[in-house]
Amino acid sequence: MWNWFVELSPAVQTLLATLFTWGMTAAGAALVFTAKRVNQRVMDAMLAFAGGVMIAASFWSLLEPAIEMAESGPLPSWIPAAVGFMTGGFFLWGVDKLLPHLHPALSQTGSDSGKRGAEGRNPDSYRRSTLLVLAITLHNIPEGFAIGVAFGTMALNGDMSQLIGAVTLAIGMGLQNFPEGTSVSMPLRREGMSRGRAFWYGQLSGFVEPVSALLGLWLVSLIQPLLPYALAFAAGAMVFVVAEEVIPGSQENGNKDLAAIWLMIGFTVMMALDVALG
Template structure:
């Protein structure tokens, strides 16, 4: 199976990897068929775990390779990492201000009503289901882009150890996509939406990952000098999402200690995957 995967084109490798991450979003959304609700502590723990995975992946899978690749470049190796990292965060900050969305964590207890807590331009003009899907879509843009850039790095260098690292990154992104699918489908089901429709909206948010991954792959394939900046850009975008939404969402229901422990577990799992396999 591995030999078959190695023989594929970078585009097919990227597509298959992000179809897996999309599938994990769908798997999380499918809980709507088996449960009426997810225990709040379980949900907060899953969100915190996702945050830990994203933080670890941002360094070991993205920032560290960006610094390593820039060592022989025309500027100090920290410049591409620093510039790309900040640009990634600023880009997601801008998208966060423009894209109408509703933080999924606000709806876990069912206590929120209307569109209180919605952000972006004219969120009141959109249906609740649309705002929830757009929120997770916002999360998935940098995740898919990161996977695509990682496979683009393999295409540029031909280093098989980096291919293992790219696959490891996709596995990590898949693990943290599971609670994101759940965080869309379960609130919609509680509001009376059918199970099938709630699942549809939950998995739909993962569709952006293959698209943004292919964008990242093609970008660095055509403009190789941008690769260290692109890796750091993806890291900055992921850290912004983690700090702005994932970590606060995991703690706002009072389970702060639990969330902190699961964030550390997620970080440790992704660190082990990256260091041991990549």
């Protein structure tokens, strides 16, 4: 199985990896068919676990390789990582201010309170379902981009350990996509939307990952000298998502200790996967 995957082109590898992450989003959204609602403590734990996975992936799968690549460059190795990391965070901050969206965690209680949690330009002019899908889509873009950059880096360097790191990153992203799909479909179902439509919107948010991953793969092939910056950029964007959305969302219902523990569990799982396999 592994040998078959190794022999595929980087584009096909990237596509398969992100189809997996998209599938995990759909699997999370599919809970709408089997349960009327998900316990809030479970939702907060799942969200915090996702945050831990993203933080660990940002370092071991993105920042650490960026620093290693920059060691052979003309600048101190920390400069490309620092510049790329901060650029990724500021870029997503700018997009966050422009794109209208509704934080899924703020949508759990009802339409009015959920609307007050809406952000971006003219959010009140959009339907609630659109705002929810846009929120997860916004956060999935840097995740898909990161996977594409990771596979593109492997293709350029021919390093098998980087291929394992890219696959591990995709596994980690898949794990954290499961609660994201649920966080969209369940609130929509509680508002009266049919199970089929709630599932459709939930899985739709993951479609952007294969697209953004292939974009990242293509860009890496064009800007090889900027690889450390690209890896760090993806890491910065993901850490921004965790700090701005995931951690606050997992704690706002009062389950702070539970969220903290599950964030650490998610971090540990992703760290173990990356170190053990990479």
